[in-house]
Amino acid sequence: MKKKKNGFAATGILYTILVIFLILMSTLLVTLSSRSRILSKLKSDAKNVSTIVLPTLYNVKNGSATATGAFNSPYYINSIEDLVLLSIDVNNGINYENKNLSLLRDLDFQNNDSYLDSSSKVYGDINGDGVVETIYEELTTSSGFIPIGNSSSAFSGTFNGNRRIIRNLLINRDTPYQGMFGNNEGSIEHLTVHGNIQGIYRVGGISSINAGTIRDCHNQAAIQLKLVANYANNDIAYFGGNVGGIAGQNTGEISNSSNIGSISSVYNPNSNDNGYIGGLVGRSTAGKISDCFNNGEIIGTSTRDTITGGLVGANYETSIVENCYNTNAVTSTTTNAISYSGGIVGLNRASISNTYNIGSILSVGSQNKCLSYNEKTMNNSFYLDNCTLGGEGISKTSEEIKNLTNILGDAFKDDVNQINNGYPVLKWQ
Numbered sequence: 467m468k469k470k471k472n473g474f475a476a477t478g479i480l481y482t483i484l485v486i487f488l489i490l491m492s493t494l495l496v497t498l499s500s501r502s503r504i505l506s507k508l509k510s511d512a513k514n515v516s517t518i519v520l521p522t523l524y525n526v527k528n529g530s531a532t533a534t535g536a537f538n539s540p541y542y543i544n545s546i547e548d549l550v551l552l553s554i555d556v557n558n559g560i561n562y563e564n565k566n567l568s569l570l571r572d573l574d575f576q577n578n579d580s581y582l583d584s585s586s587k588v589y590g591d592i593n594g595d596g597v598v599e600t601i602y603e604e605l606t607t608s609s610g611f612i613p614i615g616n617s618s619s620a621f622s623g624t625f626n627g628n629r630r631i632i633r634n635l636l637i638n639r640d641t642p643y644q645g646m647f648g649n650n651e652g653s654i655e656h657l658t659v660h661g662n663i664q665g666i667y668r669v670g671g672i673s674s675i676n677a678g679t680i681r682d683c684h685n686q687a688a689i690q691l692k693l694v695a696n697y698a699n700n701d702i703a704y705f706g707g708n709v710g711g712i713a714g715q716n717t718g719e720i721s722n723s724s725n726i727g728s729i730s731s732v733y734n735p736n737s738n739d740n741g742y743i744g745g746l747v748g749r750s751t752a753g754k755i756s757d758c759f760n761n762g763e764i765i766g767t768s769t770r771d772t773i774t775g776g777l778v779g780a781n782y783e784t785s786i787v788e789n790c791y792n793t794n795a796v797t798s799t800t801t802n803a804i805s806y807s808g809g810i811v812g813l814n815r816a817s818i819s820n821t822y823n824i825g826s827i828l829s830v831g832s833q834n835k836c837l838s839y840n841e842k843t844m845n846n847s848f849y850l851d852n853c854t855l856g857g858e859g860i861s862k863t864s865e866e867i868k869n870l871t872n873i874l875g876d877a878f879k880d881d882v883n884q885i886n887n888g889y890p891v892l893k894w895q
């Protein structure tokens with residue numbers, strides 16, 4: 467009996483050893499397969515930038531190559547080269563879904579110290595001028611940086627800017643989807659962008675188009691929408707252009723964010739484009755823009771309808787604008803088409819609530835209003851009584867608006883630090 471029992475025990479031990487062995491083998495295979503994926507990615511990168519060195523995105527994690535992209539093991543962005551590699555990855559369809567990236571320091575495209583090696587030529591002709599120059603020259607001349615994401619490839623990870631700033635970003639192309647990010651379906655947080663961005667159809671400071679989340683992001687870049695003559699895609703020309711400080715076109719969530727950059731469109735008499743121009747978003751058709759402010763100058767001009775707003779140009783469909791304010795001038799100089807301009811939204815066919823505008827509306831045309839040309843819902847919104855364009859909303863004196871904090875609601879607080887001339891500010895400011 468005893469012997470038989472021991473026999474069973476021995477079989478049990480052998481079985482356990484076999485199971486452990488199988489688990490170890492499968493772990494090894496998964497590791498090898500993941501390693502082979504990374505190597506294949508590196509080879510794919512190498513094809514795109516000729517003779518690339520090991521991408522730092524995989525190397526920079528406390529100096530080791532062990533970052534997994536998990537929340538507690540993010541890929542670090544510690545140089546301009548890391549931004550370039552991220553752009554190459556996302557534009558190659560590596561979307562970083564469920565991966566975290568963390569910006570470790572302020573980066574300046576015009577400062578050699580922001581580069582690992584600003585004289586490197588291994589990244590190829592990024593700025594598209596036909597000549598392979600140093601990475602510094604590629605990113606500071608001609609078309610400059612290639613946005614992270616494009617029409618077919620979106621960024622789907624989480625980018626934490628850690629309240630740092632990316633300075634002197636240069637982008638200038640006669641193609642759509644221009645911005646620090648070209649297409650965001652993930653999450654971009656705690657990031658400030660400064661520089662100069664120009665493009666056509668969809669242009670934004672943080673992201674050209676946003677279907678994801680943008681939170682605590684701040685645009686300081688000057689942004690221009692170039693309206694081009696006879697753009698190849700008539701559908702796009704018909705639907706017009708979008709430009710905004712945070713996103714050109716939005717269907718996602720934008721909160722606790724601001725714009726202080728100048729936002730404008732460039733008049734082109736041969737263009738057939740509508741223009742949608744906003745301090746935060748050019749056109750929003752879904753999602754929510756909340757707890758945001760604009761202090762940048764907004765200038766909209768086009769040959770077709772021009773829709774210009776302090777926060778959002780066109781607010782359509784199910785988009786919600788709430789807890790927002792504008793302090794700067796909104797201008798539209800369109801003469802031969804309909805011009806909609808407003809301190810908060812140019813043309814509202816969705817919902818606006820808890821907002822105020824103290825910026826001037828300098829546009830010409832019958833559709834310009836102090837807050838918005840409103841075709842749907844506008845609640846609890848106020849404008850400075852020096853605006854005589856009327857429209858819905860409530861006219862208030864300067865002193866009255868300064869005392870509106872409680873009426874505007876929980877998102878606002880008094881301007882005790884005098885950062886907004888005494889007018890209510892947002893709680894996160």
Ligand SMILES: [Ca+2]
Nearest residue numbers: 591595597599
């Ligand atoms: Ca070049």
